[in-house]
Amino acid sequence: MSSRDAILARVRRSIGSSGADLTRRATVIDRLTRRPKSVIPARGQLPPDERTALFCAKAEAVFASVKRVQSATEVPEAVVSYLRSNNLPQAVRMGADGRLSALPWNTQRQLIVAVGPSAGDDLVCVSYADAGVAETGTAILTSGPHNPTTLNFLPDHHLIVVHAGTIAGDYETVWAQLRDRFGVGVLPRTVNMITGPSRSADIEQTLLLGAHGPRSLHLIVVG
Amino acid sequence: MSVHPTSPEFKSNAHGALHSPSLQKAMGNVEKGFIEKRRIAAEALPEFEALRDSARDIKNHTLAHLDLYLEAFEKRVLEAGGHVHWAADAAEANAIILDICQKAGARTVTKGKSMISEEIGLNAHLEANGIKPIETDLGEYIIQLRGEAPSHIIAPAIHVNKEEVEADFRRVHTHLDAKRDLTAPTSLLAEARGELRARFLAADVGITGANFLVAETGTSIIVTNEGNGDLTQILPKTHVVVASIEKITPTLNDVAQILRVLGRSATGQEMSVYTTLSTGPKRAGDLDGPENYHVVLLDNGRSAMLGTEFEDMLRCIRCGACMNHCPVYHAIGGHAYGWVYPGPMGAVLTPSLIGVDQGGHLPNASTFCGRCESVCPMRIPLPKMMRHWREREFERHLTARTTRWALRAWAFAATHPKLYGLGTRIATRALSFLGRKKGRFTSLPLAGGWTTWRDMPAPEGSTFRTEWKKRGRK
CATH class of the missing domain: 3.40.50.10420 (NagB/RpiA/CoA transferase-like)
Known part of the structure; x- marks a missing residue:
């Protein structure tokens, strides 16, 4: 008997089921298709403006910095101003995501924009979030040909553009959007939920920012 | 392993x-x-x-x-x-x-x-x-x-x-x-x-x-x-x-x-x-x-844990809250537990995974204060399961002989209420008399394991049962 069959047989024996039990199968199929939501915290269930405000406040509480802009056309300027105020060279790397490439980067003449995945030598990378979650100030990013995951972890500074219209109250709302976009039971290789910059408290329980991922997380919230 | x-x-x-x-x-x-x-x-x-x-x-x-x-x-x-x-x-x-x-x-x-x-x-x-x-x-x-x-x-x-x-x-x-x-x-x-x-x-x-x-x-x-x-x-x-x-x-x-x-x-x-x-x-x-x-x-x-009294342990999400709140873990740290999982969750899981003959001491290292269960996000009844392990250890005669004798003596006294009452009255009075000056003992015979680390408070003169009776009459 293979280990697979042996393990499943032992599990069934312990549970006291033959595995052919139709009621149990129906229960499992029901849960996987109905996907009950159970307890959703009230704190994120707000009108859009307040939801965005909660998202920003929660992100700042975990040491992300937040810049709000009125329209997407202001994003390149916000990026340049972040670089300047942190004494960083005018260079960023980003994916070929259409939501980013459509922005007026040519208005920032000194800024060098590299496109593609990171090999580990970029100080600053820019990503576009698929969604935000207000209840904890979390940005959700998905991998794909135009959104390499290395951009989210290798740079010292990670800048994420979040459209206010995509900020949900809770995680469950975002899962539903992912199912609509990729299909039920299907996800891209990586879905990142990012809540603040990298940190560690492994030395004497002292909280230090900038462990292995980005030392700084800057959210540019549009709208 | x-x-x-x-x-x-x-x-x-x-x-x-x-x-x-x-x-x-x-x-x-x-x-x-x-x-x-x-x-x-x-x-x-x-x-x-x-x-x-x-x-x-x-x-x-x-x-x-x-x-x-x-x-x-x-x-x-x-x-x-x-x-x-x-x-x-x-x-x-x-x-x-x-x-x-x-x-x-x-x-x-x-x-x-x-x-x-x-x-x-x-x-x-x-x-x-x-x-x-x-x-x-x-x-x-x-x-x-x-x-x-x-x-x-x-x-x-x-x-x-x-x-x-x-x-x-x-x-x-x-x-x-x-x-x-x-x-x-x-x-x-x-x-x-x-x-x-x-x-x-x-x-x-x-x-x-x-x-x-x-x-x-x-x-x-x-x-x-x-x-x-x-x-x-x-x-x-x-x-x-x-x-x-x-x-x-x-x-x-x-x-x-x-x-x-x-x-x-x-x-x-x-x-x-x-x-x-x-x-x-x-x-x-x-x-x-x-x-x-x-x-x-x-x-x-x-x-093998499924369907047993230890099944609840399989809910554990490894957050560490039980050990963070455990007075025993605070005192001795994780290595003393001797295998991979320390603290209350380790005290339950270790005997399950490596055998009660190897890990049987761990569930004994608990005062059953209940803090672990009160903070466990998955509501795992950790003290109850540690008790199950103690019972299994006792059943399999893995408990130390002195402990078994003490338990037997305790069981005898506990099933003879008059004898128990007399014994505790004498002991309480004696300890109360001996400890009347300081109100506590810094050392006691046979209890060095306790008094090396903390004082034993002296009883104040009468037993719980006596006090309970007095209040009941009022």
Whole structure:
């Protein structure tokens, strides 16, 4: 008997089921298709403006910095101003995501924009979030040909553009959007939920920012 | 298991721990940090208690249908282009992972923090076969340099003081300037980041654990703060996930319920920094990510716990809240427990996984104060299960002879109420008389184990039953 069959047989024996039990199968199929939501915290269930405000406040509480802009056309300027105020060279790397490439980067003449995945030598990378979650100030990013995951972890500074219209109250709302976009039971290789910059408290329980991922997380919230 | 347990020597381990000044200093950080942070986070979420119920119910449902959810998970992993391996025990899991590494031509592997990898002794197995495992979580990196096991399931180097970390870094990072300043914890962190960055980029295989395996999508999820787990699972060509079978969770909505209690219970964070969902290898057109994705599902004793009085333990999500709140753990640290899992969850899990003959002392190291159960996000009745182990230990005649005699004497007295009343009245009066000056005893015959560490309060003159009767008459 293979280990697979042996393990499943032992599990069934312990549970006291033959595995052919139709009621149990129906229960499992029901849960996987109905996907009950159970307890959703009230704190994120707000009108859009307040939801965005909660998202920003929660992100700042975990040491992300937040810049709000009125329209997407202001994003390149916000990026340049972040670089300047942190004494960083005018260079960023980003994916070929259409939501980013459509922005007026040519208005920032000194800024060098590299496109593609990171090999580990970029100080600053820019990503576009698929969604935000207000209840904890979390940005959700998905991998794909135009959104390499290395951009989210290798740079010292990670800048994420979040459209206010995509900020949900809770995680469950975002899962539903992912199912609509990729299909039920299907996800891209990586879905990142990012809540603040990298940190560690492994030395004497002292909280230090900038462990292995980005030392700084800057959210540019549009709208 | 490959890690040789010292759990049978628990008593001498604990004795050594109590006499170690550096350990006692380090353990002070547990009490002052974790407890307050968890309390604040729990109080800030009005739904926290309801979420604990929800999380418990989800896991109970999953365990009752575990075979079917495992099959559903496997199907989705295969559909996403990944591989699933089943390992009955530690040896089989190690063999599977070694084989994957060898086929990938691996010389070095990076590792995200994984308690399962500790449980199966994966590092020793890889090293014995010429493959270098590199722990990348800061705490795990520190203890790997020291050749130690983790002493806490989420803060593996909690027993190490910063001066010791500095000494270890100076000993190992000899290519760096000997005169560099490492007094600040930030400089230690920066040095580890610098040292590990090249290792991340050079590794052939990345091995992570999983906080969740999602049946709905065939996804493995890791929850971390440092980002090391992510660099481990996106940079190498091959990503191996090793996880035990009870990590299965039906749907993403179920994951969201448990996530809301996990971070809050562990570190007092409303959400850990990186919660990452990995599904299969990279897709057509993806410019980064692993080309191969393997999940190793480990049983190693779990299936035998199902359907027994220890089944509730399989709800554990490894947050560490039980040990953070445990007075015994605070006093002796994690290493004294002698195997992989310390604290209250370790006291229940260790005898289940390595046998009550090996781990039977651990459930005895509890005052049954109940703090662990009161903070457990999954509402696991830890004290009750420790009692079950004590009973099993007694039944199997593994309890020390003196303990058995004492229990027998106690049982006799407790079933003869008049004799019991007389005995306690005499003892109470005698102790009350002897302790009348100080109101406490700094030493007592046969009770040195107590009075060495704290005073024994002297009784105030009469027994509980006498006082109870008096009040009843009023």
